[in-house]
Amino acid sequence: MSDLKTGQSFVDLGLPAVVLKQLEKMNFTQPTPIQLQAIPALLEGKNVLGEAQTGTGKTAAFGLPGISVLDASVRATQMLVVAPTRELAMQVAEAIANFAQKMPSVEVATVYGGAAFGPQIKALRGGAQVVVGTPGRLLDLLNKGVLNLSALRFAVLDEADEMLNMGFIEDIETIMGAVPAGAQRALFSATMPPAIRKLAKTFLVNEAGEQPLNIQVAAIEKAKATIRQRAWMVRGLTKMQALTRLLETLDYQRVLIFVRTRTDTLEVSEQLQASGFKASPLSGDLNQAQREQTVAQLRSGHIEILVATDVVARGLDVPEITHVINYDLPSDSESYVHRIGRTGRAGRSGEAILFYRSKERHLLRTYERLTNGTIEYFEVPTAQELSAFRQQALQQQLVAMMAQPQLHEMAKIIEKMQAETGLSAEQLATALLAQYHSRRPLILADDPAPRKFDDRNDRNDRRGKRDARDTREKRPGRDRREANIEFDTYRIQVGRDHGARPQDIVGAIANEADIDSRYIGQIQLFDGHSLVELPKGIPTAVVRVLQRARVRQQQMGLELADEQITRRPRPPMGDRPGFKGAPRRNERGARGQQGERRRRA
Structure with a gap:
């Protein structure tokens, strides 16, 4: 429930007495802007197109009028809510069930993938009036003939843009095509990309040809005033070093850390556990029972830190989350708003922290405009x-x-x-x-002075951008003269057999260790491994990061190469497998030089 208040009461919106009584018990007194506009319109039978971010009170905006139009005596599906993720579906179902507590004949069923069909089919055949589910499972139940929408009165698409991003648009069109023509419809979305507007135009126009009521609650109207936003530029320390220092010194209750991939959730949480933190991953690799257990442990405090991706954390509502850390920045600006909306809930204050690289600084200005807030720059604690x-x-x-x-x-x-x-x-x-x-050291060694390949300003960062044309087998002679640095040779467990190219290796090292590509020396590709030259004196922490980094889905496993191996002369071409008998290149070169000397003589 958002803490945005309008000064009006739910009593003014025309809700039934039994619903108002339950709202009073739940201490819901004043509607938010989206509720103020949507509830009366939906009670009047209008279709609604709502543009509103997470945290503005959308669930009550459609849930309260939805249960108000139900006929509790009819044991059939009368209200359908489609949500993008299992977590959001469960959250919405729980909220609607709470709203309908004083309507004992109303039952709410939640259906989603990753769980057994049996209990869900039993709930539908038992006559649950409200069904909340994810697109894939709803479509399966429709195809099986278990989900019967003939008595449906009200259909809702929640977080429609997220369903679009997850590739559910065709499933949604099929589900909405099965909704009776006379049923009331509502669509809520944080953004309105063309595909969502097309969907709204197709399914929200009623039988009389009347357009839906378009309700807009801008992102800047969200309750972001209670969320402090801070940013640290990745420099000098690795992200993991910075993260552990922050977590040790922050006064937090629960922390939600956002990373880019499911693999990252495992790696980051494992490193935090090794450092003594109560951390756990939350990703699509977990089955439904494991995900529910993880969220329950977060609520209870058995887990204090959750490492998650955008998709599985969408709709996560744990009021105790005091900090959201963007370990990796999101792929789009709207996702940032959804991320930080996981904290500062239920009127509480919260803090959002961003890790960004110098080339990502422009994104921070976008975030400020989108949230109507200010992002403070800070430094993580020194040693x-x-x-x-x-x-x-x-x-x-x-x-x-x-x-x-x-x-x-x-x-x-x-x-x-x-x-x-x-x-x-x-x-x-x-x-x-x-x-x-x-x-547990009480006196830590001083942080090393920033190295040249770490100490880059925006201009150097732009100048040092990788270009595929410059990622051929490096030109170490020129680079060494320019940089005046010495190299060590490292071995990585990625080679031609894995489809690796020099530019792939350069990109992985530059991104993960924040090393300018100019300071990456010669790269030699072999079938099962490669050799790469990196500046001497790389900290152990950076080496560990590169050991876990991936190239072509293969972990690099970076290790210092043995000098005897790296200096071993290459075998003559005639001794190599597959040689067809052509003269060796070095021999041809030698004969050519001898002939030139004779001609000059």
Whole structure:
């Protein structure tokens, strides 16, 4: 429920008394702008086209009038809601069920893929009046003849643009084609691309030829004032180093981290778990039971950090989420609005953090315009600041512990140790502190000074953009003279057999390690592996990032190459498999040079 208020009451909208009574119990008193406009129109029987972002109260905007027009005595599907994801379908179904609590004869069924057909079929055949589902499963049930829409009164498409992005447009057209002509329709979408407008034009015009009521709630009207937006430019540290430092120093309740791919959800969550954080991935690879369990653990606090992709997190409603971190920026600006809408819910404050590269700075201005907000730039804690934070945190823990009773037994142990070892209490405390430090360093080494290939401004970044024409086997001689740097040779587990090209390797290294392509030396491709030259002194953390990076869906597995292997002379061509007997190139070159010398003589 959005915290946007209009100054009017739900009583003014014409809702039935039984619905109003339940809203009062739920402390719903004032409608949001989308509810204020949509509910009366839908109660009057009009079709509605709503443009509104997540968090503006859309579910109540169609859910309340939907249950108001139901005939609870009829055991058949009368209201249909189509949602893009299982999570959103479950959330919508739960909200509608709550709205209808004082209507005991009304049943709500949720149908979605990844779950057994049996219980869902049973719920439909049992006469559930409200059906909320995802396009694929709804289409399956229609084709099986289980979902009967002959008694349907009200059909809703929720998050239509997201269904378009997920490739459900044909399924939606089939489902809407099965909706009776006389049924009322509503479509809600954050954006209105041409395909969605075409869908609205096809299915929202009623039998009398009347156009739908178009309701627009602009993104800038969303309750974003309670969401603080901050951005850090990826520089000096890797993303993972920055993420762990932030999570250690932030005062958070629950955190939602957005990454680009399902593989990323696993890798990022595994690294966070290894660092001691309560993190878990949420991706399409999990079955429905696992996803529901993961969200439940997040709500309960068994999990504090969720690493997810845009698709599975769409519709996720956990009020305890205090921070959203854009580990990878979204592919489109609208997705950013949906992402940060996962925090600052139910009137709470929230914080959205972005990791961006210098070439992505222009996107931040777009986000500011779209949210009518300001993005603050900040730096993640330095090694010295993190050391001070840990020391202060430990000090507070020790002070709090000394306030506890029953410490006399510990005091006796200290006295005994002093007597037996001759060490003072201060020396024992120092030793214990050193033992703690070995497990969790209290004094961190200073951050290395930014290297040339890390310290780039926007101009250098534009100048250093990769060009496919320049990603042939590198020109190390020229690059070394220009950069005046030394290289180490690394081996990666990707080669010709995997379809790899030099530009693929350059792109992966430049993107994942934020190394300018000018500082990537010679690349040699072999069948099952490749050799690549990188500047000496690359930090271990960067090497670990590149070990996990992928080229052509193959993990690089970067490791320092053995010098004997890298310097081993190539075998003569006559000794290579498949050689047809042509003279060796070096021999031809030698004979040619001898002939030239004779002619000159």
